[in-house]
Amino acid sequence: MKISRTSSFASVLVLAGLVGLPALGQDVPESLLPPGFNDPVAPAPAPGAQQPAARPSGLPQAPIAGPAPIPTPTPTPTPTATARPVDPKLLAQYELPEYARRSTAHIGIDGAGLGRNAFAGADGRMLETLMRRLDAPVASRWLSIALRRALASDVDTPARVNGPDFAAERAWLLLRMGEAPTARAVVQSVDGENYTPKMYQVAMQAALATADPAAMCGIVEPAQRVSQERGWQLARAMCAGLAGEPKQAGVLIDQARRAFRRRAVGADIDLKLAEKVLGAGAQGRRSVTIEWDGVEQLSAWRWGLANATAVEIPAALFDTVGPQVRYWNALMPAIPPERRVPDAELAAAQGVLSSSALVDLYATVGELDDSPSELSAVARDLREAFAAAQVADRMTALRQVWTGATDAQRSYARRVLTARAASAIPASADYAADADALVASMLSAGMDLRALRWRSVAPEGGDAWAMLAVADPRARQVSQRAVSRYADGDARKGQLLLAGLAGLGRLPAEDATELAQSLGVPIGAENAWTRAITLAAGRDQPGTVLVLAAVGMQTRDWRGVSPQALFHIVAALRAVGLEGEARMIAAEAIARA
Template identity: 55%
Template sequence: MATSRARASRYRAGILGAAALAVGAAAVAQDRPESLLPPGFGDPAPAPAPSPTGAAVPAPVPGGGFVQPLPVPSPSPAVSASPSPSPSPTSTASPYQLPAFARRSLTRVGVAQTALPVDAFGAADGRSIELLMRRLSAPLPSRWTSILLRRLLVAQVETPAGVNGADFAAERAWLLLRMGESVAARAVVQGVDTDRMTPKLRQVWMQASLATADPAGLCPLAEGAGDSERGWVVARAMCATLGTGARSQPLVAAIRRRRIASGIDLQLAQKVMGAGLNSRQAITIEWGPVTQLTAWRFGLATATGVAVPDELYATVGPQVAGWRALAAAIPLAERAAPAERAAAMGVLSNVALVDLYAAVADDDAAPRTVTADAETLRDAYVAGDRAARLAAMRQLWSAAATPAARYARLVLTARAAARLTPAAETAEADRLVASMLAAGLDRSAQRWRGVVPAGGDAWAMLTLADPDAGGRAAAFDDYAPQGPTADRRRRLFLAGLAGLGRLSTGQVEQAAAALDVRIGAETPWTRAIDRAARDRQGGMVILLAAVGMQTGDWSGVPAEHLYRIVAALRAVGLEGEARMIAAEAIARS
């Protein structure tokens, strides 16, 4: 028994070391670590004295109003053999409770059937997993790593040992929100029965409802929340008027008298109340004094059709682009720009992005600049001849001003590129191949293998993405990239090939020495991801792969990290995703 406890202790210590390296890895790639919380959505207040329910008390905001508190973090896991259990779920009296036969178990939480096994986390300690999720800086620089992480976070997987299933769902949903995946986050929290709430899940439930602009989504929990949580007090008032015909004036007066909310936050709540039956309120929203956008303001304004000023979107993080892209209440034309950013992050697929532009093309009220892009995209797909389609794609690509925007346009044109007949004289081969691979169209891209210039970027991406290569050796020395980032792309190409098992040990060592890639260096993170791969813990591998990419863009991802990520994903049966990540590294560097 003592031996097993010691082994468990060493395992947790290794994972916690990887969690600590989550900051260290970011420091390798950037001057200072990024915030782990969505910018502009309130910093956590100093920890209050523990209340009997364990709920956090919202922090007052200068000038009135309130900011809903961020999720209460669980105690940091100690390296011990006997983990402390997560807080027990609190009973929530609600008319929305399910009958006994329809109750859902907390031993397996998730909303999607995926290729991942239900024991994706194996014997890994749940507290360590939660710590990694909480400290993970998102969005990630890699679209394909983000897609893979989303699949893990929504998958039906067994709750790991040492944590409560409701709290585990909350951590997953909170990470999804930071990734821009608002709809997926809401689905995860709503996968837990309302009478099994914990304080942490209740707080994330509110954040998910606001991120999806769904104030009615607060109602199943509003009655059971305590009066110490000001956001829920206002939510109860809103829910009392929605669909019931209740008068809102007495509720608003009580909120003002108790100084629960004021200013823009209360005005927006009144706007929601005004949507109820028999409401005679006419609320005018004044954004002038507001200098910061919060989740409350975004959610209630979007739900009631109040446009948020563009300058306030500049006060929040990139994950809000995902929220905007997925918010059905925002007009399609206004969602086009954030939808492209969301596609680059992995929130939207090529199909979803093209469908959005197809709808915008038929919208007479859309701005001309947006409909012009939609018409150009239509030409890229269905113009009468090959030259016209390629010219339309080139026009879309050249209009992008930033690296993220350029990659988003590659996602947008992926299937248009796949419709082109390969031709040796095509000057845009690099971007065409990168475009197809951005959407995972690896077999369509492979049709270009015989016509792209050997040793160029398109050739390198096709080599990495080849679904039929197996363990076939690749000619690393043939890659001769051009431009200011040529050396970096050679390092990433080496890392991708080595991780995919396409080079011999001697080749890897020789090339790594020549390029100064410390491919065999060990750190707590490398030991953790190697161990997870050996133990076939696919969930841990995906999570640790994301930990190894905590930087603002691909320029900060070390080649050594790419090698470990690709090799570990391949070891747990995720070779397709590993190939796409390796190819993406070339396309975005």
């Protein structure tokens, strides 16, 4: 979902029950700014654009019959009664003993980060609506990292929602962000006996996004009792095959084939992939050849089962889906390293993959005898950047890695890749010309103290100086004159610097007001979104603040990021104790502007 006008922000918040609809005169930027602190997508869309308006109130339906690049949202609210009674004796086999059952009053991953009260006092229905309509992934690497922590954390279930449903919404957003393993962990933090129809839907998607169809086997029978999705019929056949029951699997897959061909167009590839999975089980006797001719759309089903059975997906099909599917690729160990590297770079720029993980992947590629020459060259340069005896040689290697990027996102990914190597370069006037790149690289991985060594080298008015001004944990004040001089060199970056400094409280109020007027940044203007994020910050709801920050930052082009939005995001994060994340987002804005 792309929000371009104040009325659009207001409508989302009104429908969520967060605010009323006042008379709003101020335009909201088309998208907002920046911790460590379905239906088929139209051909060649803007990367990863979802279609939230078409289905505003639901969650994924497994894209089995017919093409669907990412699961189609189809709402299923709180659980309803099962279609037929369950045999108590059968149910007793699956019920956990009382001491082993987990509460639905709080759900998530222990130690993920924000604590139980991240959404304390928030309206759960409002949060669910905002998360469901969020067009992920968002612009900022650092906001993505912080949002992942919020969604994964073991948090108290907010008021007015069902705990498993709220967890399902969180997992569904994580999947759209590309965070498949984390989404699956959130799903698995709910006991099976507490699953709702919505949770069953998302559980299937998490299994597909991690290429593990066997993860559906433990829930396939209860899922079929509450869901009419055809995917569960195929899942039952696959699970019979994986359990070493080829005869039963064959009967089930044949039944599914007859049913699908009556009701679905273009389902052959989906059936064949399911048949290939069930043939992989013990005593499996079916040999299936997968042909992609005529397949015009990738789907979660097709991606998940193809990777589960080591079937290579044609590269052209990735152009039919959002970028999150490439992030799933980056996290899939079964895919050969040389094929994962291009997607891993994109994932690193987004925050799905860490700097050290990307370095490890390149190191693996560098050891291969048959890796592509361009990847081998980067791996050699990276090794030289870490290990060369002379600083000058290491610096030369770093420059070669940076200049090899083909676009803005990959350029930032190379900064992430070299963060640790950059931190080993001693601060010296000899490399003052490289200070901007070195500081951006270190801050991309949160190495703020290492980067601050360059404060005495980076000249005032340069990008390195500006990034350090917002990244410094010691909250040093910055003069109005210095900001004005920086803006004279680049008005856009000057606006972003003002927004970051003002949000962090590093400009006297009078200076911030004068600079905002002279640089044309309406940091004092209000609308529904600014009031909502300010209210959440005032109520000390870090999880809500992060969701609202992401609502505003629904763009993958940093040219669409608004200084006004950056100010409110940074200020709200700082107010709820996430100043480290706020500083890194402010620095990232300057690095990627």
